[in-house]
Amino acid sequence: MNAPVQPSFAPARQREVVDALRRVVPAHCVLCDEEDTRPYECDGLAAYRQLPMVVVLPENEAQVVAIMKTCHALQVQIVPRGAGTGLSGGATPIADGVVVSTAKFNQILQMDKYSRTAVVQPGVRNLAISEAAAPHGLYYAPDPSSQIACSIGGNVAENSGGVHCLKYGLTVHNVLRVRMVTIEGEVVELGSGALDAPGLDLLAVFIGSEGMLGVVTEVTVKLVPKPQAARVIMASFDDVVKGGNAVANVIAAGIIPAGLEMMDKTSSRMVEPFVKAGYDIDAEAILLCESDGTVEEVEEEIGRMTDVLNASGATAIACSQSEAERLRFWSGRKNAFPAAGRISPDYYCMDGTIPRKKLAQVLLGIAEMEKKYGLRCANVFHAGDGNLHPLILFDANIADEFHRAELFGAEILELCVEVGGTITGEHGVGIEKINSMCVQFSPAERETFFKLKRAFDPAFLLNPDKAIPTLHRCAEYGKMHVQRGQLRFPDLPRF
Numbered sequence: 001m002n003a004p005v006q007p008s009f010a011p012a013r014q015r016e017v018v019d020a021l022r023r024v025v026p027a028h029c030v031l032c033d034e035e036d037t038r039p040y041e042c043d044g045l046a047a048y049r050q051l052p053m054v055v056v057l058p059e060n061e062a063q064v065v066a067i068m069k070t071c072h073a074l075q076v077q078i079v080p081r082g083a084g085t086g087l088s089g090g091a092t093p094i095a096d097g098v099v100v101s102t103a104k105f106n107q108i109l110q111m112d113k114y115s116r117t118a119v120v121q122p123g124v125r126n127l128a129i130s131e132a133a134a135p136h137g138l139y140y141a142p143d144p145s146s147q148i149a150c151s152i153g154g155n156v157a158e159n160s161g162g163v164h165c166l167k168y169g170l171t172v173h174n175v176l177r178v179r180m181v182t183i184e185g186e187v188v189e190l191g192s193g194a195l196d197a198p199g200l201d202l203l204a205v206f207i208g209s210e211g212m213l214g215v216v217t218e219v220t221v222k223l224v225p226k227p228q229a230a231r232v233i234m235a236s237f238d239d240v241v242k243g244g245n246a247v248a249n250v251i252a253a254g255i256i257p258a259g260l261e262m263m264d265k266t267s268s269r270m271v272e273p274f275v276k277a278g279y280d281i282d283a284e285a286i287l288l289c290e291s292d293g294t295v296e297e298v299e300e301e302i303g304r305m306t307d308v309l310n311a312s313g314a315t316a317i318a319c320s321q322s323e324a325e326r327l328r329f330w331s332g333r334k335n336a337f338p339a340a341g342r343i344s345p346d347y348y349c350m351d352g353t354i355p356r357k358k359l360a361q362v363l364l365g366i367a368e369m370e371k372k373y374g375l376r377c378a379n380v381f382h383a384g385d386g387n388l389h390p391l392i393l394f395d396a397n398i399a400d401e402f403h404r405a406e407l408f409g410a411e412i413l414e415l416c417v418e419v420g421g422t423i424t425g426e427h428g429v430g431i432e433k434i435n436s437m438c439v440q441f442s443p444a445e446r447e448t449f450f451k452l453k454r455a456f457d458p459a460f461l462l463n464p465d466k467a468i469p470t471l472h473r474c475a476e477y478g479k480m481h482v483q484r485g486q487l488r489f490p491d492l493p494r495f
Helices: 011-022 034-040 061-074 126-136 152-158 202-206 240-252 265-275 295-311 323-334 336-342 356-373 401-418 443-456 471-480
Strands: 054-056 078-081 098-101 108-112 117-120 175-181 187-191 215-222 229-237 259-264 285-293 316-319 346-349 376-382 387-394
Touching (some): 011 061, 034 054, 061 175, 108 126, 126 152, 229 240, 229 295, 240 259, 240 295, 323 336, 336 376, 346 401, 443 471
Parallel strands (some): 078 098
Antiparallel strands (some): 108 117, 229 285, 259 376, 346 387, 376 387
16 A cells, blocks of 8 residues: 655745634634644545645635635645545645635525526535425436535536436536635636626636636526436447447437446446446446436337337346336446445546547457556446546556556547547546646647636646646656557557
């Protein structure tokens, strides 16, 4: 196991920052002892750790303003943090920086059933919004697998999605307004409670910016009516290529399911003993296809999807007959990540997006990489919108296995770009994928990203060294690049 990360900041600097912060916020909000700051050394990407110099937990917006002004004056770097469930290292601390956690901002401020909106603080859990809206027959649509724990502020930072994002969209499609504090301590509102807002669409720029532009203090989200009915088809396939092609066939038929997910045999076999979802563990791939709406709409769409899946080579089809069975089908998919612990000491979760028609090609490519790196990979996908989540299984106690997992993951992302996709879908870039940004974006494009960053944060104090790679980093990564422009897996069919 890796040894605990040791402090790497100057004690005098820590005292200076702690004293300054305790002059503007209550002393109990400022953590500086190692036993108190240790829980903040990483987010969900636990392979990368850094003990923070100071952690501060403000209790109201005025305190956030004071913290930002203080850190700006002292030129202290800040890492905003939500619930810490992120999987790309977006909330990884900086050695001599301050972590600003919004965990105490956990109030639902307003629930309006008439406008179908909710005003919430950033520390409110994703699932808590739907629970509060349920008496009004409403819910918040984006549902990441971590929705029981993740916070809406973190969802805004990472532009999170979930299994129903195909029909209902990502966070950016479900947030109307964000109130945030800049690095200089200015309170700014982006977007509006109305359908549109004057000026540039900075709300869409801010959502997914990974805490690099400001600290969220309030969010207005859309709520949608709970459908009258919802049912899920579980379709089995004896070949992953057939399963991948079936995804494209469903969309090509003009059907937009509420959810369209895919799992390979490795994933199904690790999940089924964990949650007993009723999965076909002998199938090479299974698809979960959900329809929601009125009873009549669901019945008609389920019939159409069944026809498409049968025509695509499904070997077995089961359809949920009750709400309990529907939730059980989804429980397996949503518990895929924790279930990985049943078959592997560690896993490395990737996140890339590809054109749907390339799904089968990428699955075959990943299978070849398993041989190349000597590691297993369990594949779970938001297949409907081409968002992949390969889980690379490894053992950190074995020398070089994590390094091989990193190389494996980087090559998956390069393959995503090669087939016309992108290196991320809903997990953000953080520190995990920063080198892969060099593969996808040109120097001119990266400089445009930096110009936007400078407009909000000229001194680069907010979550620096995340998401956007420098020219120097990309030059160094290019020297290590092993492909040299050659086509990978030339023997595989190019769909």
